[in-house]
Amino acid sequence: MKTKTARSRFLKGAASAAALSAGLLIAAPSAHATSSSGTWNIPGGNKMSVNAWHCGAFVNACDWKASTKMTGSNPKKAQWIKNVADLQAHGISVSIKISKNPEASLTMVSKSLGRVTWKNTKTWISDTSGQMRPSKLTTYVSTKSCGSAQLTSKIKFSTKCVYAGAA
Template sequence: MKKTLLTTGLVGMLLVGATAPAIAISDSASTPLPGTGAKVEANAWQCNAYVDKCSFKTSTKAKKGSSKYKVSKITNTATVKANGWQATLSLSPSGTKVSESTRRVSWTNKNTWISDISGIADPGGALNTSVTTCSDGGAFKSGVKAFASACAND
């Protein structure tokens, strides 16, 4: 599992009072798809700093080396959680309510190499401190399957 902090923009722009750079946190993990030489990769990205709302994106990809690998069925489930005391969460797309602070959205594609989800998290509640975005994915081909999971949190 690898975690990456991505930033764009120039430090000099910050020194002269320009708009703050876009910041994102990401995580990815992969698992071999047995007997195919391919792997299933789960990816999760989310904003690192936010004032009101936080964007997120998750994906599941099937790859053989660096190339796309077509599978029979590929699924991705995004689970977004607001962390903190009495935290609440609204999500767009709305998804399934797991708890007051957690929502889940799923997507399945057939005969392709990717399934992805993106949206906006709107955390609230007293002492809300952070957001966590997890990506759980699976791929199926010729009677074999594999699953991978990744979580990004600030």
């Protein structure tokens, strides 16, 4: 009888745990991202894309990515291609800490706005990524991504920007 009672308690406990887990999954907010992209035709037949992305919901940290990409084969590689990402915390008396990939540079424009810059040479892409750690009073974060490039001595892609975040 002890075996049957122990097994019965185990099954009841397992059923309760499963029900609790299912309830948490249903009640948990969905993690969605906030993003923006733009694509422009450039002389020679190539296209340039500028992209911005960051997490849609966060507690302590929020991953982010920004890029400028060239597609096409005329030329296959740019002389240089650049991405500048402005990462900002919004709210009352907010601040932000930012991590980024090692080759990019970070300039803190203010305590709530950081600018990450990466100029890549002889390639088709300049992409950066990292993590934002906004202060507790932050209501939302935003990512503004701006791209530019010098494809050949005669073909230049002037700065174009996209914005991901609340308006």
